[in-house]
Amino acid sequence: xxxxxxxxxxxxxxxxxxxxxxxxxxxxxxxxxxxxxxxxxxxxxxxxxxxxxxxxxxxxxxxxxxxxxxxxxxxxxxxxxxxxxxxxxxxxxxxxxxxxxxxxxxxxxxxxxxxxxxxxxxxxxxxxxxxxxxxxxxxxxxxxxxxxxxxxxxxxxxxxxxxxxxxxxxxxxxxxxxxxxxxxxxxxxxxxxxxxxxxxxxxxxxxxxxxxxxxxxxxxxxxxxxxxxxxxxxxxxxxxxxxxxxxxxxxxxxxxxxxxxxxxxxxxxxxxxxxxxxxxxxxxxxxxxxxxxxxxxxxxxxxxxxxxxxxxxxxxxxxxxxxxxxxxxxxxxxxxxxxxxxxxxxxxxxxxxxxxxxxxxxxxxxxxxxxxxxxxxxxxxxx
Numbered sequence: 001x002x003x004x005x006x007x008x009x010x011x012x013x014x015x016x017x018x019x020x021x022x023x024x025x026x027x028x029x030x031x032x033x034x035x036x037x038x039x040x041x042x043x044x045x046x047x048x049x050x051x052x053x054x055x056x057x058x059x060x061x062x063x064x065x066x067x068x069x070x071x072x073x074x075x076x077x078x079x080x081x082x083x084x085x086x087x088x089x090x091x092x093x094x095x096x097x098x099x100x101x102x103x104x105x106x107x108x109x110x111x112x113x114x115x116x117x118x119x120x121x122x123x124x125x126x127x128x129x130x131x132x133x134x135x136x137x138x139x140x141x142x143x144x145x146x147x148x149x150x151x152x153x154x155x156x157x158x159x160x161x162x163x164x165x166x167x168x169x170x171x172x173x174x175x176x177x178x179x180x181x182x183x184x185x186x187x188x189x190x191x192x193x194x195x196x197x198x199x200x201x202x203x204x205x206x207x208x209x210x211x212x213x214x215x216x217x218x219x220x221x222x223x224x225x226x227x228x229x230x231x232x233x234x235x236x237x238x239x240x241x242x243x244x245x246x247x248x249x250x251x252x253x254x255x256x257x258x259x260x261x262x263x264x265x266x267x268x269x270x271x272x273x274x275x276x277x278x279x280x281x282x283x284x285x286x287x288x289x290x291x292x293x294x295x296x297x298x299x300x301x302x303x304x305x306x307x308x309x310x311x312x313x314x315x316x317x318x319x320x321x322x323x324x325x326x327x328x329x330x331x332x333x334x335x336x337x338x339x340x341x342x343x344x345x346x347x348x349x350x351x352x353x354x355x356x357x358x359x360x361x362x363x364x365x366x367x368x369x370x371x372x373x374x375x376x377x378x379x380x381x382x383x
Contacts, residue, residue, distance in 0.1 A: 011116075013104060013109070013113075013114065013116075013117065014116045014117045014120065015117075017091070017095070017114075017117040017118075018117035018120055018121055020091045020094070020095070021087060021088055021091050021117060021118070021121045022087075022121060022124075023087075023091075024086075024087035024088070024090045024091045024094075025083050025084055025086075025087030025088070025121070025125065026083075026087075027087070028082070028083040028086040028087045028090070029079055029080065029083035029087075032079050032082060032083060032086075033072050033075060033076075033079055036071075036075055036079070037068050037071050037072060037075075040071050041064070041067070041068065041071075044149075047149065048063060048064055048067045048149060049063065049064070050148070063147075066147065067149055070140045070143050070144055070147075070149065071140075073132070073136045073137065073139070073140035074137055074140045074141065074144070076132040076136060076137070077129060077132045077133050077136075077137055077287070080125055080128060080129050080132065080291065081129075081290065081291060081294055081326045081329075082322070082323065082326060084121075084122070084125050084291060084294050084295055084298070084322075085294055085298050085319060085321075085322025085323065085325070085326065086319055086322070088118065088121075088295060088298040088299055088302065088322075089298055089302060089315050089318045089319045089322065090315070092298075092299065092302035092303075092306055093302075093306060093310060093312075093314075093315040096302075096306040096307060096310050097310070101303075101306070101307065102307060105303075105307065110362070110366055111300075111303055111361075111362040111365050111366065112359075112362045112363075112366065114299075114303065115296060115299060115300070115358075115362070118295045118296055118298075118299035119292065119295065119296065121295055122291050122292035122293075122294070122295030122296060123288075123292060125291045125295065126287065126288035126289070126290070126291035126292050127288065129287040129288060129290070129291050130284060130285065130287050130288050133254075133283075133284040133287050134258040134284050135258065137254075137255065138255055138256060138257045138258070141153050141157065141255045142157055142257075144157075145157035153251055153252075153255060154248065154249075154250040154251030154252075154255075155178070155180045155249075155250050156180040156185075156247055156248060156250070156251060157251065161179060161181070162177040162178060162179040162186075162188060163177065163178065164176075164177060164178075165177075165178045165249065165250070167241075167246075167249065167272075168272055169239060169241070169272060170272065171194065171195055171196075172192050172193060172194050172195055172239065173192070173193045173195070174190065174191070174192050174193075174239075175190070175191045175192075175193075176188065176189060176190040176191070176210075177189045178246075178249075180247065183243075183247060184212050184243035184246060184247065185243075185246055185247055187209065187210045187217070188208065188209050189208065190205075190206065190207045190208075190209070190210055190219060191204065191205070191206050192204070192205040192206075192219075192239070201227055202226070202227070203224055203225065203226050203227075204224070204225045205219065205222060205223070205224050205237060206222070206223045206224075206225075207219035207220055207221055207222050207223070207237075208220065208221055209221070212241075212243055213238075215240055215241065215242055215243065215267075215269060215270045216238050216239070216240055216241075217238065217239045217240075217241045218237070218238045219237045219238070222237045224237075239270075240269055240270035241270045242264060242267065242268070242269065242270035242271045244260050244263045244264050245264050245270065245271045245272075247260075248260055253276060253277055253280045253337070254280055254283075254337065256280070258284075261277060261280060261281055261284075262281070264277045265277050265278055265281050273339065275339055276337070276338070276339055278343065279336050279337050279339065279343050279346070279347075280337055282336075282343045282347050282348075283333055283336060283337055283343075283346075283347050286333075286347035286348060286351070289348065289351045289352075290329055290351055292351075292355075293350075293351040293354045293355055294322060294325060294326070296354070296355060296358045297322075297325065297354050297358055298318065298321075298322050300358045300361060300362070301318050301321060302318060304361075305318060306318070325354075328350065329350060329351075332345070332346045332347070332349075332350060333346055333347060
C-alpha cells in the first residue's frame with residue numbers, strides 16, 4: 001500500500017502532468033496579470049507618474065515598474081484561482097488531444113491516483129494563496145500609500161495629520177480629531193454621544209483630550225450635557241477601545257496585516273463587531289482549501305468530459321465552470337466577511353461539498369470498473 005501511494009505521488013504521471021499543470025497555470029497567471037495591469041496603468045498613468053507620497057520615487061521608469069509590481073502583488077489573490085482553473089483545463093485539453101490521457105486511462109490506472117498531480121499542484125497554489133492574502137497583499141497596500149500611488153486605503157497608511165473621524169461604539173458614537181502618526185493614535189477635541197435604550201440620546205460628553213490606560217480610553221477635563229428628559233444621571237467617562245483596532249480604523253479588514261488581525265481576534269474587547277474580524281481570518285485560511293477544491297474539481301470534470309480529442313468548445317465550457325465556481329465562492333465569501341452568513345457556510349461548506357462529490361465520483365467509477373472486470377464474458381452459442 002505504501003509503495004502504491006509513493007508511486008502515485010512521485011511517479012512518472014505525477015511528475016509529467018504536474019509539471020505541465022504548473023507551466024500552464026503560470027502562463028495563465030502572467031497573461032491575466034498583464035491584461036489587468038495594462039488597463040490599470042492606462043487609467044492611472046497620471047497618478048503613477050506624479051511624485052507625491054512619503055517616499056516618492058523620482059525616476060519615472062522606476063516608478064512605473066514598481067507600481068506594476070505592487071499591482072501584481074495586490075491582484076494576485078484574485079488571479080490565482082482563475083489561473084488554476086484555466087491552467088488545468090488547458091493542460092488536460094492538450095493531453096486529450098495528443099491521446100496521452102487516453103493512454104493513461106487504458107493502463108487501468110485509478111482516477112483517484114491520477115488526481116495526485118492535481119492535489120499536489122492545488123496544495124502548492126493554496127499555500128501561495130494564503131501567503132498572498134496574509135503577507136503579500138497587506139504589504140502591497142502599505143507600499144501603495146507610502147509611495148503615493150494610493151491615498152484612500154486608510155488614514156494610518158496615508159500618514160495624514162489629525163483628521164476628523166466618527167467611530168460607532170456599542171452604546172455611543174464618538175467624534176474626534178485623530179492623529180494616526182503615533183501609536184496608539186492621539187485623540188483630541190472629543191465629542192461622545194451617549195445612547196440609551198432605542199438609541200435615544202442620554203448625554204453629550206466633550207473633552208479636549210484623552211489617554212489610554214491599557215485598552216481603556218479615559219477622557220480628561222470632561223464636560224457633560226444632559227437632555228431635559230434624562231436629568232442629571234451620571235455617565236461614565238472611560239470607554240473600552242482596542243488600540244490595534246483604532247490604529248487600523250478606516251482600513252478595510254482584508255488589507256490588515258496578519259499580526260494586527262491576530263491581535264484583534266485574540267483580544268476582541270473594545271472591538272466593534274468582532275465577528276467581522278474572525279470571519280476575515282477564517283477567509284484567509286480557507287483560501288488554501290478553495291484552491292485545492294478548484295484543482296480537484298477541474299481535473300475531475302476534464303477526466304469525465306475530455307477523454308478522446310475534445311473540441312475547443314468543451315475546454316471553454318469547462319473553463320467557464322471554473323469561473324462560475326470562483327464567482328459563487330467570492331459571493332459566499334463576501335457575505336461571510338460582512339457578517340451576513342455564518343463562516344462555516346461562507347468559507348467551508350462549498351469546498352467540503354465539492355471535495356466529497358469528487359471523491360464519490362471517482363469511487364463510483366472505480367466500482368464500475370471492478371464490476372466490469374469480474375463480470376463473466378457473454379457466451380456466444382453457435383447456430
